[in-house]
Amino acid sequence: MTSSATTTPQAVTVGIAGLSIDDVVAVARRGAPVVLDAAALDEVERSRAIVDGLAADPHPHYGISTGFGALATTFIAEDRRAQLQASLVRSHAAGSGAEVEREVVRALMLLRLSTLMTGRTGVRRATAETYAAILNAGITPVVREYGSLGCSGDLAPLAHCALVAMGEGEVRDAAGELMDASAALAAAGIAPLHLGEKEGLALINGTDGMLGMLALAITDLQLLLTTADIAASMSVEGLMGTDAVFAADLQALRPQRGQAISAANFRAVLAGSPIVASHAGPDDGRVQDAYSLRCAPIVHGAARDTVAHAISVAETELASAVDNPVLTKDGRVESNGNFHGAPVAYVLDFLAIAAADVASMSERRTDRFLDRARNQGLPPFLAHEVGVDSGLMIAQYTAAGIVSEMKRLAVPSSVDSIPSSAMQEDHVSMGWAAARKLRRAIDGLTRVIAIEVMTAARGLQLRAPLEPGAATGAVVSLLADAGSVPGVDRFLSPEIEQITAFVASGEIVARAASGAAAPLA
Numbered sequence: 087m088t089s090s091a092t093t094t095p096q097a098v099t100v101g102i103a104g105l106s107i108d109d110v111v112a113v114a115r116r117g118a119p120v121v122l123d124a125a126a127l128d129e130v131e132r133s134r135a136i137v138d139g140l141a142a143d144p145h146p147h148y149g150i151s152t153g154f155g156a157l158a159t160t161f162i163a164e165d166r167r168a169q170l171q172a173s174l175v176r177s178h179a180a181g182s183g184a185e186v187e188r189e190v191v192r193a194l195m196l197l198r199l200s201t202l203m204t205g206r207t208g209v210r211r212a213t214a215e216t217y218a219a220i221l222n223a224g225i226t227p228v229v230r231e232y233g234s235l236g237c238s239g240d241l242a243p244l245a246h247c248a249l250v251a252m253g254e255g256e257v258r259d260a261a262g263e264l265m266d267a268s269a270a271l272a273a274a275g276i277a278p279l280h281l282g283e284k285e286g287l288a289l290i291n292g293t294d295g296m297l298g299m300l301a302l303a304i305t306d307l308q309l310l311l312t313t314a315d316i317a318a319s320m321s322v323e324g325l326m327g328t329d330a331v332f333a334a335d336l337q338a339l340r341p342q343r344g345q346a347i348s349a350a351n352f353r354a355v356l357a358g359s360p361i362v363a364s365h366a367g368p369d370d371g372r373v374q375d376a377y378s379l380r381c382a383p384i385v386h387g388a389a390r391d392t393v394a395h396a397i398s399v400a401e402t403e404l405a406s407a408v409d410n411p412v413l414t415k416d417g418r419v420e421s422n423g424n425f426h427g428a429p430v431a432y433v434l435d436f437l438a439i440a441a442a443d444v445a446s447m448s449e450r451r452t453d454r455f456l457d458r459a460r461n462q463g464l465p466p467f468l469a470h471e472v473g474v475d476s477g478l479m480i481a482q483y484t485a486a487g488i489v490s491e492m493k494r495l496a497v498p499s500s501v502d503s504i505p506s507s508a509m510q511e512d513h514v515s516m517g518w519a520a521a522r523k524l525r526r527a528i529d530g531l532t533r534v535i536a537i538e539v540m541t542a543a544r545g546l547q548l549r550a551p552l553e554p555g556a557a558t559g560a561v562v563s564l565l566a567d568a569g570s571v572p573g574v575d576r577f578l579s580p581e582i583e584q585i586t587a588f589v590a591s592g593e594i595v596a597r598a599a600s601g602a603a604a605p606l607a
Contacts, residue, residue: 094118098196100203100218101126104405105196107397110301114193119222122203122214129205130214133413137208140419141167141283148421149287149411150208171286172252178245178290179255181230186243187525188226188258193298194240195221195247197404198289206407207288208419216251216279223274224260225250227267229295235506236427236517239408240295243518248289253278284411292408293427299521300400300430303437306528307393310535311386312606313589314444315351316598317538318382320558321451322356324545326365326462327375329356332383344394345387347607352383357603359555361546376460378450385447389440396433403430427517428500434520435498441527442492445534449485452534452541456482461545468544468572475575478541481582485537488530495527536586539594540570547572556601564588564597 095112098105101123112118140147146161162170199217202209220227227250233242249255250267257270271278279285322329329352337349356362374380411421456478458466469477499520505512543562546554554562565571565588570581588594599606 097121099123100196100200102129102204104204105200106404107301107304107400110193110196110298110404111305113196113221114189114298114302117224120196120199120218122218126203126205127211127214130203130209130211133205133208134210136413136417136419137282137284147411147419150283150419167283168281171281171283174286175245175248175252175281175289176254178241179249181233181242181246183231185258186229186231188262189302190295190299190525191226191229191243191247192221193302194229194243194294195227197294197298198244198247198292200404201292201294201407201409202288204407206413206415207409208284208413209288210282210285213251213279213281213285213289216276219274219276220251220271223270223276225267225270225274225276226258228256228258228264231522234295234518235504235511235514236293236296236431236519237425237514238410238507238511239290239292239425239427240518241290243295244290244292248281248286251279251289252281287411288409291410291425293403293425293430293517294408296427296430296434296517296521297400297403299525300396300434300437301404303434303521303524303528304393304396304400306532307389307437307441309592309595310441310528310531310589311348311390311393311444312351313535313539313594314386314389314448314531315348315383315606316355316557316561316594317448317535317542318379318386318451319352319355320542320546320554320561321455321538322352322375322379322382323359323361323554323558324464324542324549325375325379325451325454325460326361327379328366328370329353329359329362330366331375331380332356337383340384342384342387342391344390345383347390348383348386350604351606354602354604354606355557355598356555357557359558360553361549362555364552376450376454378447378454382447382451385443389444392433392436392440396437399429399433426513427515431500431515431517431520434517434524435496435500438492438498438520438524438527439496441524441531442489442496445485445489445492445531448534448538449482449489452478452482452485452538455541455545464545464548468541468548470572470574477575478544478578481537481541481578484582485534488534492527492530492534495523495530499523532589533582533586536582536589539589540565540582540585543570544572557598557603558601560597560601561594564593 467477
């Protein structure tokens, strides 16, 4: 998804304390520059001195004077260690498939830099400075879709980035042009790295790819769930539903936090609606609305609570130093399993489940608008001339197809595992795969919500002379100004894409908020 921001955000300082979700999004998506904290750089230099001391020790130390993985007991002579680190990066840069999105690559580079700056990895100061320089130059390593099993970190994606820091591999420059890494670094005045002991390991052992995608997904879902509340409110209004079920005292009988937030949004959006008022009271013969209307705050709220759990996991991970081996604060170098992606993988899968369910309910509301047996007097398919025009019939097909795919994307990756590295790495998280499918699910949710907004807006327009409420009316006006109005059949795909852009940019939320009776959350 894209941001509506047009100005470059403030610089993000990378230090020992870790980053916030907003920091990750600012650098990854909006191109914020990074600044390295001076005190953290001092700690980086202190930890490097420990590695240099161990490198001179005749006894083997994993990752410093030994091989890796199944070769962890193989001692490497001092004159071969630089080659060892470079060979590690080159061999692990074995990704395949389509290029990963720029914002994902920037996120994983930033998060690897954040771990380097904790002083727990033993890299040289110049290594951290080089990563910062690459980010600030807008150089994006070409990272391929496949290669990470989500254990021992996102090895292949991170190795592609480390390879670029060495002046090898391919990149996209700030303008998006594909070029050799050596040429891009030279143009930016960045000297290629010559890796020292342990540095190859430190650059590839982390959950940074899946964590970066989690941070981006959380940001997108927070916007989408508010938009889903608005879309559902428009549907309640356009389908002549009641807002009585969203009353605060009724919602408080089941005090789920997310449910309360969504229900409050429904009340704020529907407040003062002439359409709702037109059929309110004892003369309304319907006993209760369908679940897709009446239960929307419960489903949306459960999704909000899932995002809140994901935020907790992400914030903990962002404050972590994930590497193997790691330098402890008292100077020990210890092997560990903190690179395993399970904590992140689980919530990535959980979010895909929540996104699929919210989309499924949205599509059901869209379908209800098109069925004359259920749409409370509107024309079939909201068509202009019934029998000649098809109206929004196939827009619903599009939403249904997306929802069907989202159900498949909701099948968890984190329950899968496949052994690797000669059975040394015999259980993996598949967190990278979970993150990749979540990104596609979020794109699908964006489009399904957009189709509901389009459908509900047309339904509200067809209720004239009854007028929608101020909040929903502001959204209807936005769409009408873009040409989304009732009428004869027309080329519908550009209309869907335009409204999808309104959803992704936050414009739908902004317009609804301008007329809402209370702030939207």
